[in-house]
Amino acid sequence: MSNVLRTNCAIIGDSCVGKTSVINPENSGKNYEMTLGCKISVKSVRIPDTKYKVDIFVHDCSGKQLYCDILDRLWSDVTLIIVAYDVTSEASFRSVKDWHTRCTKATQEHPTFGVLLACKTDLSNRRTVTLAQGESLAKELGLQYFECSARDGSNLDASFFYLAHEWYKLYMEKVESFSNAQL
Amino acid sequence: MGFEYDVTMVSSYDTLYPCENITNGSGAGFWTTTGTYPQCLVITLKETTHVKSLELFSCNVKGLRIEGSASESEALNFEEITQQEIPPGNLQKTTVSDINGDFKHLKFDILSGHEHFASIHDLTVMNG
Numbered sequence: 001m002s003n004v005l006r007t008n009c010a011i012i013g014d015s016c017v018g019k020t021s022v023i024n025p026e027n028s029g030k031n032y033e034m035t036l037g038c039k040i041s042v043k044s045v046r047i048p049d050t051k052y053k054v055d056i057f058v059h060d061c062s063g064k065q066l067y068c069d070i071l072d073r074l075w076s077d078v079t080l081i082i083v084a085y086d087v088t089s090e091a092s093f094r095s096v097k098d099w100h101t102r103c104t105k106a107t108q109e110h111p112t113f114g115v116l117l118a119c120k121t122d123l124s125n126r127r128t129v130t131l132a133q134g135e136s137l138a139k140e141l142g143l144q145y146f147e148c149s150a151r152d153g154s155n156l157d158a159s160f161f162y163l164a165h166e167w168y169k170l171y172m173e174k175v176e177s178f179s180n181a182q183l
Numbered sequence: 184m185g186f187e188y189d190v191t192m193v194s195s196y197d198t199l200y201p202c203e204n205i206t207n208g209s210g211a212g213f214w215t216t217t218g219t220y221p222q223c224l225v226i227t228l229k230e231t232t233h234v235k236s237l238e239l240f241s242c243n244v245k246g247l248r249i250e251g252s253a254s255e256s257e258a259l260n261f262e263e264i265t266q267q268e269i270p271p272g273n274l275q276k277t278t279v280s281d282i283n284g285d286f287k288h289l290k291f292d293i294l295s296g297h298e299h300f301a302s303i304h305d306l307t308v309m310n311g
């Protein structure tokens with residue numbers, strides 16, 4: 001039997017960048033279906049060579065302005081973030097900072113850590129945002145950079161794997177500090 | 184001395200830090216939450232007992248609500264005893280006195296934390 005760690009993760013970014021497809025890749029070939037408000041799904045990641053499994057509750061948030069109020073409330077419970085953009089859309093790349101700022105403001109009390117996710121890398125001939133640009137923005141925002149394509153299925157689990165490992169490491173650090181706690 | 188009790192419900196379980204640790208009074212072991220809030224823990228006394236006070240040692244607990252139930256069988260019909268914000272600290276010591284109620288079950292809701300994970304190290308329920 002394994003021990004289960006839990007965490008709330010929000011995937012944010014402009015509409016249409018591919019957020020829902022990263023979570024449900026089987027949808028990436030279908031017609032666009034707008035996410036209303038927020039949908040929650042669970043990604044389970046086993047930490048190799050340990051008895052631990054991390055359940056990431058992924059909150060897939062609509063990029064539409066209409067739902068901003070819901071988002072601000074949700075973010076106070078979020079501990080991990082994935083900020084996504086579309087490598088064929090410079091506008092979505094420019095929005096990353098705004099999304100990140102809003103989310104970190106709402107979660108100040110419990111600092112989050114997260115991922116900058118470049119989506120739709122299969123569209124290489126239409127790509128306008130380069131790997132170097134992505135990496136440099138990730139560094140500036142203190143995020144880990146990943147690329148993926150829901151269409152060809154490449155690298156989809158990497159960001160969840162990374163987040164699960166970071167959560168596990170944080171947990172190990174904290175229980176260590178609990179065992180040394182004194183009045 | 185404290186009353187004997189069993190921990191009958193927990194919302195997080197790590198086999199290395201089992202909830203039985205909070206009853207042993209030695210302070211060495213602890214029970215830890217494994218991520219996200221709220222978290223919850225229910226203890227059940229041997230019989231319905233007049234409880235005067237309790238003492239709790241914890242880490243990172245922020246919003247704490249304590250409820251009691253006199254229901255003999257299932258842990259039902261809880262009524263609030265106290266809700267408070269615990270200041271941050273290394274090991275937090277919380278004393279709740281003047282409870283003066285008859286309870287079989289006590290429920291501890293950790294509504295929020297000072298950090299992502301929180302722990303409970305010891306819990307003593309007293310009649311004095």
Ligand SMILES: Nc1nc2c(ncn2[C@@H]2O[C@H](COP(=O)(O)OP(=O)(O)O)[C@@H](O)[C@H]2O)c(=O)[nH]1
Pocket residue numbers: 014015016017018019020021022027028029030031032033034035063119120121122123148149150151152
């Ligand atoms: N070529 C390509 N299209 C994608 C990919 N991921 C999503 N799409 C398409 O982009 C559109 C928006 O995707 P969706 O996941 O709903 O975006 P969201 O609004 O951010 O949740 C849909 O038409 C998807 O089929 C991908 O990796 N490659």
Ligand SMILES: [Mg+2]
Pocket residue numbers: 019020021033034035060061062
């Ligand atoms: Mg969507």
